[in-house]
Amino acid sequence: MSNSIQKPKRPRKGSMQPTIADVAREAEVSAITVSRVLNAPDSVRAKTRARVEAAIDKVGYVRNMLAGSLASANSRFIAVVVPSLSNIVFIEVIEGLQNEFEKYGYQILLGNTDYDLERECQLVRTFLGWSSSALVITGLRHNDACQKILGQWPNPIAEIMELGEALDINVGLDHPEAGRCMARYLLDRGYQRIAYVAAQMANDYRARLRYEGHREILEAAGLEAPLIEMDQLGQFETGAQALDKVRAELPDADAIHFANDDLATGAILHAQRRGIRVPEDVAIAGFNGLAIGQHISPTLTTIRSPRETIGRLTAHAIIARLEGQPLATLSHDVGFELHAGESA
């Protein structure tokens, strides 16, 4: 008889946790019904559902998301790739993403590249390996390998922070225009010899885009647009050093347009210590609209970007796509706002 052939069972340790089968036995239903209670409660009669829920509590069942994701080929992971966690700007975007995604039961996988496109590619690879449902990535520039992988990937991809020619969803602001906006403001205020200061612009190419906008306006006005680039990271200390450097190398500069508020704040605090008057001796402007800028003296003239909004809008767009709703628009300009402080 065929059933007389003993197939030796090969036990494996597994996770030792109660499974859906244990719950099903307890509730005297089939496994799939338990699965339905967890995934589509409305498709199960209230009475049955109650019995299953009681059984879940009784056996102390903890759902195994890995198994579910594998079986359904849908992980509910959202891969998020940012260049840095030390920069509050990206943290605010992440918070915006997290707030929206968690409502829908998505889990964020977070990775930071340290502004290295090789690492970015590596992270993308890893995250695809986790069967992510969607990917959020900072910026529009990726290396060739990464571009190729992304091009072939079927799920939603959102490129954020920056607007331009994107692969799929695009949420951000127009950096060249932000640079132009601040340059125009400084010209309107009567400044003529305006230095632009950036830190590690090779990495932070959005700072370069702003510089290009800035230069465009100055050159249109027949002015030069000197650029000072610092090697270190864009922290307070770097801003302080940059101020000294500008005073030494461009002694007649009457304004400095910093690539971000960290640099600008460092410069203002340094100016305070050194007795350099801002804006009388030199005006200072930043970019980002960080809180600290409104607490220093003089308060910082800067451009505010709606970072939490970027996160929220991105999440909305992705969720809509994943839930099968049509997307009105793939590209969203969140805009920015120039805040005139006392420093310029």
Added chain:
Amino acid sequence: MSNSIQKPKRPRKGSMQPTIADVAREAEVSAITVSRVLNAPDSVRAKTRARVEAAIDKVGYVRNMLAGSLASANSRFIAVVVPSLSNIVFIEVIEGLQNEFEKYGYQILLGNTDYDLERECQLVRTFLGWSSSALVITGLRHNDACQKILGQWPNPIAEIMELGEALDINVGLDHPEAGRCMARYLLDRGYQRIAYVAAQMANDYRARLRYEGHREILEAAGLEAPLIEMDQLGQFETGAQALDKVRAELPDADAIHFANDDLATGAILHAQRRGIRVPEDVAIAGFNGLAIGQHISPTLTTIRSPRETIGRLTAHAIIARLEGQPLATLSHDVGFELHAGESA
């Protein structure tokens, strides 16, 4: 004949990606050999390995981590639960964790509780559902439900930031002692009427621990230890308001011990604007040792905590446990360092 019975195959869409089986076919080896090339390359002969690696490239194979994790009951996920992402302090810990864990191929699952123990419990539940290999959680206090879940969980748990009676691994510093240390310093400098200012201390109970240490020292010296608690979050603006509040309610206070550097910095910047001299009119001290404190005038007297070290040490301890090495010690005091600035 039994093999004449046609069992209808039931095709499922799956992920449509090449699998380990496709690679195996291409390389003319078995699937498990491909698996070994990925997981334990040294156990495969160099020649075979090369063939498999070529096949991987050729078919464009992307490893499915979900399937691997399910099969091996080992996800290589590290769940990390922190109260807030807006606070740079936790970000630095996370960076320390990430730097170590990524070397060993672990992926961090990040969650923030917004200082809510219910949300903490919910997050822990979710993360256990992902079969996390280990859990890193902030602080020693959890609600009953959470405590119960954690008590039954077999994998490594690290409670960080704070030292005390922990479930498993414990890496942090002695907050009451930090409070005592700063109180002693202020007494030594001749201050006698010292206010302690905290924001939302009900949530941030590590600030309370520091206050208790602070009070202990003052009371031992026969002094009072007035406490001013602010309702808002501990940001610059709150520090500014707190300074006004102390000046109004405790006009003879000669020093303020702030629960953190954000508050203290806000107060110093506000004092500057208001023409209040620090430390002559009132001395100011903080806690954390943030960068900004050393760029304002006067520079901030504070206590530096080695946050990246907390992350790194925690990761080391967890990795050791997961890789089966014995742990010398479950508890690690990372210490702290009082930095005397100009503000007190």
Added chain:
DNA sequence: TATCAATATGGTAGCGCTAACATTTGACAA
């Protein structure tokens, strides 16, 4: 009461991988 759709539940076979055990290969000593 018979009929038929709509609703609720169940059986089975995977998802893509690896643990456990089985077998083959090869290097070297006897």
Added chain:
DNA sequence: TTGTCAAATGTTAGCGCTACCATATTGATA
């Protein structure tokens, strides 16, 4: 040549869940 043993590779059966299809149950209608 043969035997021995370690190293390399293969076979099989799950990991815990859900897609797919099939069947049972319900309730409204003829």
